[in-house]
Amino acid sequence: MPSPLRKLQIPLYIIIAIASLFFFVISSDYLIFGDTSIENSVHIVIGRYYYYLFAVSLIFLIYGLYESYSGIKDTIDFNRYIGSESKKMFMEHLTELERISKRFDGSYEERLEEAKKKWKLKSLK
Numbered sequence: 001m002p003s004p005l006r007k008l009q010i011p012l013y014i015i016i017a018i019a020s021l022f023f024f025v026i027s028s029d030y031l032i033f034g035d036t037s038i039e040n041s042v043h044i045v046i047g048r049y050y051y052y053l054f055a056v057s058l059i060f061l062i063y064g065l066y067e068s069y070s071g072i073k074d075t076i077d078f079n080r081y082i083g084s085e086s087k088k089m090f091m092e093h094l095t096e097l098e099r100i101s102k103r104f105d106g107s108y109e110e111r112l113e114e115a116k117k118k119w120k121l122k123s124l125k
Contacts, residue, residue: 007105010071017064023057074100078108082115090119 005012027050046053078100081093090097097115101108116122 006103009104010068010075013064013067013071015064017061017068020057020060020064023053024061027051027054027057071103074103078104078111082111087119090115091121094121 031050031054077093078097081090081097084090097112101112
């Protein structure tokens, strides 16, 4: 049974990117711009760990943006290749379609199986 979180991958990565962007802005406000207006209120919460907060939020920001972009790109590619009227195009991208269908929820696997039946291909299951 597929995990219910597989349906929510893209929104979760977007939330991670937004949250890390928030912490990145807070930490970079003091470190890069030298503005201390936010620093006084944030100092109570995180102390003098701005460098760690900056580094961790930058890493999570890059990760969240990359995974969001990758998920959206995979969804667009999957829909384009599944809806293609060319069997040659479908066959060329079959391994990519199988990878994408395993990454996301079961509906992608079902759509791939239907497309394989449409083109009269054997299922590897």
